[in-house]
Amino acid sequence: MKKIIIGFLLLISSLAFGQKNLQVLHNKKVVGKSLIDSTEIIGVEYIFPERIHRTFLDTTSGYLTVQTRRLSKNGKWLKNNGNIIQYDLNKKSLLWNKKIAYQVSSLQQFSNTMIFTVANKSSCLDISTGNETWQVKNHIYYVDPIDNIGIGYKFKSSTGYTNELEGINLKNGKVIWKRDLNREFGWNDIFYTNDSTMIVVAAGLHSININNGKGWDYNTVTGKKDYTGTVAKNAVGIAAGLLTGTFVTSTGHNLVRDVVSNSLVDSSFIYLASKEQLSKIDKETGNIAWKYPLPNGLSSKSSIFMNDSLVFMVNKGYAFMGQRQLNFGKPFIAAFDRETGKQKYLAIINVKKDPILGFKLLNDEMYLVFKNRIEKYSTETGNQILEKEFLDENYGDLKYFVGDQVFVANENDDLVSLPQSDTSKLFVFTNKGKTLSVDTQLNVTDTIEYENLSISYLQTADYKFIANDKQSLIINAKGKRVAEIEATTNAFLIGETLYDKRDKSFISVDLKGIIKNE
Template identity: 80%
Template sequence: MRRIFIGLIILISSVSFGQKRDFQITHNNEKIVGINLIDNTEIKGTEYIFPERIHDTFLDTTNGFLTVQLRGLRKEKWLSNKGNILQYDLNNKNLMWSKKIAYQASSLQQFSNTMILTVANKSNCLDIRTGNVIWEVKNSIYYVDPIDNIGIGYRFKSSTGYSNELEGIDLKSGTVIWKRDLNREYGWNDIFYINDTTMIVVAAGLHSININSGKGWDYNTITGKKDYTGTVAANAVGVAAGLLTGTFVMSTGHNLVRDVVSNSLVDSSYIYFASKEQLSKIEKETGSIVWKYPFPSDLASKSSIFMNDSVIFMVNRGYAFMGYRQLDFGKPFIGAFDRETGQQKYLTLINVKKDPILGFEILDDEMYLVFKNRIAKYSVENGNQIIEKEFPQENYGDLKYFIGNQVFVTNEKEDLISLTQSDTSKVFVFTNQGKTLSIDYQLNVTNTIEYEDLSIYYLRTKDYKFVAKDKQTLIINDNGKRIAEIDATTNAFLIGETLYDKRDNSFIAIDLREIIKNE
């Protein structure tokens, strides 16, 4: 993946580098982690046991180094603010170095042979073998291009704090190789690439950036709103959640409504994008506006857009965010626009105040919309409402969202299949009571599925899928047949033919060749 994001917190702290303390780390090559359901044999893995709860890990398979962030719990409930970083050599079974970390003030991120530790307003590149600082910059690096080995972030100035001056930094030397002004007022919503060297940053519009030179075009538009009804201390909000959530440091000191923006749709030549101001079609190479459909100032909110060969569809949800808090904003509507000209085909306002659209699903050219306590169905062709039905809170709780393809259930043959594929004539809605409602075309509830009957499909190989329930994973083939059951969570990841997972204070490696050899 080309995109690696580093969430940072802007606080004042100090940290020591390259220390080595005594940590008791043991390993067990014969850990029983599951059972092969084909021949009923035990499955074994290698377990590495660390002295404290594992908060995060990074595995460098080239060198065989495992970076472990330890972070315990206070009163067995709250995450501790302090912890340790350990660099462990899996091949030689020894601790290479360790250092303390203050999680409220620091963030660690890695890729390939590069390790970036950010403390307060400085980013430090650490030697992966010793933990010593190779270079330091006054810049909170939060995005890294691992192929070109370039990091980007906003420059910190002692006199003014964080500016709009974005810098590209050579991660080998820490040298600033380019600078460019880029508005951060409403935060960053997304980053994606349009070719090998050019990224698009979604931040108060769209901005193309050549990762090597910093050059590119700008399409500026409004993706938030300043709220002067209250103020917050300037620079009090850090980048803990990352710019992509829109919570980066705001130098204005005003409460700010963010995320008044859609996803970006990209085809071979154009980008389609909605903001608070307008829905636009932008030339991908030049940033020129092909067409735009303007919105009244009080209409747009967080939205979703999708398209077919000739039409751009828009679902305006009727909410936005202030910090992490969702608030009613704009007006819910669905719309359709000609893909070539931007001409409106329909725009259907949903005139219910303080009842935003929580999710949508397309089925047989009909759009299902879920709200807190009702579901409505509209024609995709003309935007007209077909049917609407209330779902009283006392009977169903609050409706939350439509279930996706990643949710699996067991069928009558005891095979695991996707819930949405089990009956393609239905839509499935999850509630705050942990129940899933099966909804037919008349919006009747035909079945209620309990939470404990659901599993999550989170990983696959060429021939196998990994489906987890709680802390157990079933490995199934493409027909849903169960091959093996292992102790692994949805956090497990695959490198080559080895599955890795962390649990409490353990890191476990499982060679999958032993699981599927007899299938």
């Protein structure tokens, strides 16, 4: 056993040292053209020795942090090893690099603060040299970059990670406050109610003053322990962290998590649905304004939204075990009085192993999309109005309703938001890359192929950036096409410079003279 431990420690130690032979090449490259005067748009391409996994650009220093990570030979799986490379874009020089083992390590960066976590220890690295400036026995999960405070759970050698949450001064690694906060079912969300008070959604709601750790607690159940292996066999697919919204994942192999809704916040209250109840919480004091108990065994991952007088709940009928989605609870829709919490209706959708994949409101009616059918309900009564199956094998399985960020060319070849192009229609994406145009009687009126769709991924006061595969159009506020460039939906804009990554390349494009950032 000691040999295994020593070998593991040697692996971690060896990964901390940098390689001296890495090279980063750079050259100018034509990346597009102006559609106003046909002039070429020139960018700078930085070519790294391996596939780029993640990047972070600190604009104050001009330092680019690149994490590399290769794919398996078949391109389906990420390998566990890679490199952290720190590169100075201004001087076009390599500053430092070190290896990273992704199965035991992670890197987070916030402005000029770099947190490197290996196993149960988090270290702060000097961004110029890569040298460790301090270390704590704590996995720092979240950083407040303004107050320069990191938060994470204390690790004890005897028991592992505890429920003791610590606030850590990122300048020196000193613990400045401690607070007990249940981590059993993971964290689902973090948001702020003012400059210094954050709300953590984790087995309830918890207000935390980032400077001293104080605040109120609202505790509720957001998961299930000791879930049986036979039921877990229903688990399918892999849920990406960005889709589940989970910051800190529960670690137990038999723990079901994410039996919770999004948080709704108005001027005075926070609304949250859990496994046991829907509640309205005073966001200043944590006092419960009202709560409505939900029927046992029904709740799952859900979405809540409201109009002037009602809070609506769409219960999806699934949850997560680790990163795997499984059928859990039952799909239902419900409505509650916003002031009193009194239930107006709760309509159970009596199906098995068929969760709600998406919902959309149109003219006081709610449409629910399932794998092979769409149902329409009255938001006033909760009664079903219409149901239709979609079994045409040419369509494929239904996936979700298309959002306003999806664009299509109209008859004048102008790019317009697809849902806004005909607000009387529903647009549903399928697993065969088709988008179905569906009328209010659930008839398919048109089919749009994936290659004819574009995604709006960036927007300034005057311009939209809309990508189709690896090409982007820059469109002004009047809908006029200004420029065409090589850029994907990964691209981001800082000032008047667009940055993008492609396999081993990181590209910067100065758009000065083509756009103006107002």
